[in-house]
Amino acid sequence: MKKKIYQIIKKHIALFKKQNSNNRKLIFLSKDLDIIEYIKDEYHCLFKKINTKFFTIEKFLELISKKKKLDQFHLFFYFISILKKDHFDKNELVKFIRLTPKILNDFQYIDFNMMNIHHVFHSIISTEKIKQWNSNFFDQKKILFWKKMNQYYHILQSKLLEKGLTYQGLMYKKSIDYLDNFLSHNLNVELIFFFEKI
Numbered sequence: 001m002k003k004k005i006y007q008i009i010k011k012h013i014a015l016f017k018k019q020n021s022n023n024r025k026l027i028f029l030s031k032d033l034d035i036i037e038y039i040k041d042e043y044h045c046l047f048k049k050i051n052t053k054f055f056t057i058e059k060f061l062e063l064i065s066k067k068k069k070l071d072q073f074h075l076f077f078y079f080i081s082i083l084k085k086d087h088f089d090k091n092e093l094v095k096f097i098r099l100t101p102k103i104l105n106d107f108q109y110i111d112f113n114m115m116n117i118h119h120v121f122h123s124i125i126s127t128e129k130i131k132q133w134n135s136n137f138f139d140q141k142k143i144l145f146w147k148k149m150n151q152y153y154h155i156l157q158s159k160l161l162e163k164g165l166t167y168q169g170l171m172y173k174k175s176i177d178y179l180d181n182f183l184s185h186n187l188n189v190e191l192i193f194f195f196e197k198i
Contacts, residue, residue: 023051026192031057033056061178066164082152082159107169
């Protein structure tokens with residue numbers, strides 16, 4: 001991998017020097033911070049006369065979206081803080097708080113996979129209604145739970161975005177728009193992605 005990194009960097013630097021591109025920028029991106037640190041440390045002398053930036057993909061998405069990603073801990077407490085206590089009795093609230101990490105993971109999954117949120121919750125609610133047809137009693141609790149989740153999904157997103165915050169799944173979902181805008185305003189930028197580990 002180190003040899004590949006060197007070849008890629010050498011190729012891009014040669015292109016920059018050949019084009020005499022003083023106003024151009026190179027941005028090196030990787031999911032892995034170790035690769036970014038390795039490139040900066042190992043090849044810093046090659047970048048002296050070139051406008052170069054180094055980011056993890058996550059930090060780059062924060063930069064272009066102008067949103068700060070919350071970690072799981074802060075997201076958990078932020079989500080709990082927006083719950084409307086009158087939507088739950090005391091026992092339901094305790095159960096709901098216990099389920100919150102799973103709920104937030106589901107939100108992450110929905111956003112990361114760019115699923116249509118209306119269809120997701122509509123399907124879940126419809127499935128719960130169908131399940132009740134086969135039971136001896138009519139229990140509305142699961143249906144109400146998923147209706148609340150649909151509401152809280154939208155409430156959480158709007159509150160976070162208002163404050164310039166995001167969570168990982170939402171950041172990836174929104175980054176498509178941000179990336180397109182960034183690229184159209186930065187035609188002099190060349191992005192170089194590294195996906196493998198060193």
